[in-house]
Amino acid sequence: MDIKLEKIATLTAPRYTSYPTAPMFRPSINGETFKQWLGELDEDASLSLYFHVPYCKSICLYCGCHTFATRKVEPVLEYADTLIKEIELVAKSTKARKVKSIAWGGGTPNMLSGETFAKIDEAIKANFDLSNIEEHAVEIDPRLLNDGHLKAFVKAGVNRASFGVQDLNDHVQRAIGRVQPYEQVEKSVNKLRNAGIDAINIDLIYGLPHQSVEDAINSAHLSAKLNPSRLAVFGYAHVPWFKKRQRLIDENALPQTDVRYDQLLGIKEALENEGYVSIGFDHYAKPEDTLSKAKLEKSLKRSFQGYTSENADALIGMGCSSISTLPQGYAQNNPEPGAWARGILAGEFPIVRGVATSENDKKRRDLLDRLLCDFEVDLSQYGGASNFAPSLSHIQKLVDEGIAKIEGDIVGATEIGKPFVRLIAQYFDEYLEQSGGKHSRVI
Numbered sequence: 001m002d003i004k005l006e007k008i009a010t011l012t013a014p015r016y017t018s019y020p021t022a023p024m025f026r027p028s029i030n031g032e033t034f035k036q037w038l039g040e041l042d043e044d045a046s047l048s049l050y051f052h053v054p055y056c057k058s059i060c061l062y063c064g065c066h067t068f069a070t071r072k073v074e075p076v077l078e079y080a081d082t083l084i085k086e087i088e089l090v091a092k093s094t095k096a097r098k099v100k101s102i103a104w105g106g107g108t109p110n111m112l113s114g115e116t117f118a119k120i121d122e123a124i125k126a127n128f129d130l131s132n133i134e135e136h137a138v139e140i141d142p143r144l145l146n147d148g149h150l151k152a153f154v155k156a157g158v159n160r161a162s163f164g165v166q167d168l169n170d171h172v173q174r175a176i177g178r179v180q181p182y183e184q185v186e187k188s189v190n191k192l193r194n195a196g197i198d199a200i201n202i203d204l205i206y207g208l209p210h211q212s213v214e215d216a217i218n219s220a221h222l223s224a225k226l227n228p229s230r231l232a233v234f235g236y237a238h239v240p241w242f243k244k245r246q247r248l249i250d251e252n253a254l255p256q257t258d259v260r261y262d263q264l265l266g267i268k269e270a271l272e273n274e275g276y277v278s279i280g281f282d283h284y285a286k287p288e289d290t291l292s293k294a295k296l297e298k299s300l301k302r303s304f305q306g307y308t309s310e311n312a313d314a315l316i317g318m319g320c321s322s323i324s325t326l327p328q329g330y331a332q333n334n335p336e337p338g339a340w341a342r343g344i345l346a347g348e349f350p351i352v353r354g355v356a357t358s359e360n361d362k363k364r365r366d367l368l369d370r371l372l373c374d375f376e377v378d379l380s381q382y383g384g385a386s387n388f389a390p391s392l393s394h395i396q397k398l399v400d401e402g403i404a405k406i407e408g409d410i411v412g413a414t415e416i417g418k419p420f421v422r423l424i425a426q427y428f429d430e431y432l433e434q435s436g437g438k439h440s441r442v443i
């Protein structure tokens with residue numbers, strides 16, 4: 001990696017899973033605003049539902065999520081009961097019923113027992129119309145998967161499962177406090193497939209302690225052996241001042257920037273050789289997967305799950321910390337389970353922040369989607385290059401570094417610049433200065 005590129009690789013930029021980005025969310029968007037937004041949705045609006053489960057059996061040292069460890073069943077059961085009340089509250093507040101997709105994330109959704117998962121699923125079915133659902137996805141910890149889960153998933157119509165694999169080398173797994181041997185992941189994948197749940201997603205992480213370039217490539221090859229339909233590859237973000245649990249990670253064992261870059265390129269080469277299509281800057285998919293098809297049709301989008309081919313009219317997030325994306329804007333639930341539950345039990349939406357999106361914001365979001373999904377955007381679709389003079393003068397510096405290209409109205413990343421595309425995108429963000437600089441490294 002040359003020195004110029006090494007410097008650029010340590011720069012930070014938003015991931016643009018929303019626009020405006022989360023630092024622009026304000027407390028002026030509250031439960032009342034959200035209730036009004038839900039009430040304005042058309043009867044025919046298609047919905048995507050997201051359910052957040054914030055609990056895990058134990059906490060992995062690298063984890064940047066807002067999660068809570070518990071070995072008790074009571075808090076999880078109470079949480080599930082409140083989630084059912086939230087489903088009823090949402091259904092009471094909107095005429096929209098048609099669900100296109102459901103996703104469960106966390107934390108660890110399979111901290112819920114199969115029986116509890118089935119109870120929540122019944123509440124969803126009692127309140128919404130799932131007759132045309134296209135996707136029902138659950139994030140799974142293979143260390144906790146049991147037959148009760150499988151039975152409940154099949155009954156609920158789950159058709160996609162995501163595994164946080166991260167790395168498949170024993171010494172790296174020990175260093176990050178998450179030991180789950182390949183055989184354990186393979187066994188869980190086989191159980192799901194035998195139950196008819198075919199679509200498997202795998203998440204990998206590079207930049208982990210004691211992880212060499214060969215380790216990262218080995219994890220990619222082993223993961224491909226499991227034949228997942230999608231993989232997501234993230235760079236480890238070491239922020240011990242923000243996530244105390246990361247203080248237990250040996251900083252001296254973290255790979256330097258040049259190694260991180262080689263890991264990223266090594267994983268990309270390994271997965272492409274295994275037949276995967278590269279999607280945006282951090283996803284891979286089988287050619288027949290909907291993400292690959294959306295890439296060809298240039299209809300991919302950014303969402304809280306990274307890249308998505310989905311196009312529901314509204315995403316409603318339930319559970320603490322979850323974020324809803326409605327045509328009117330974004331709204332986030334209270335991240336603390338206790339405060340979230342108190343709100344729901346009082347019959348109120350526990351929204352703590354959000355942002356209304358203007359028509360101009362929506363156009364910018366669309367522009368950013370094209371750049372981050374297709375690696376180039378045609379500015380003639382957005383009023384022409386002359387409308388973006390300040391953005392282009394910043395991007396010109398990246399052109400000089402060999403990262404970006406400007407050809408008339410077409411602005412994008414060069415081949416070498418693709419992993420750095422977020423650095424180009426940020427110059428189209430009208431709130432970049434206001435939103436502050438705490439973003440993740442591009443590599």
Ligand code: SF4
Pocket residue numbers: 055056058059060063064065067106107108141164
């Ligand atoms: S990585 Fe997953 S299982 Fe581990 S603490 Fe974070 S959310 Fe829980």
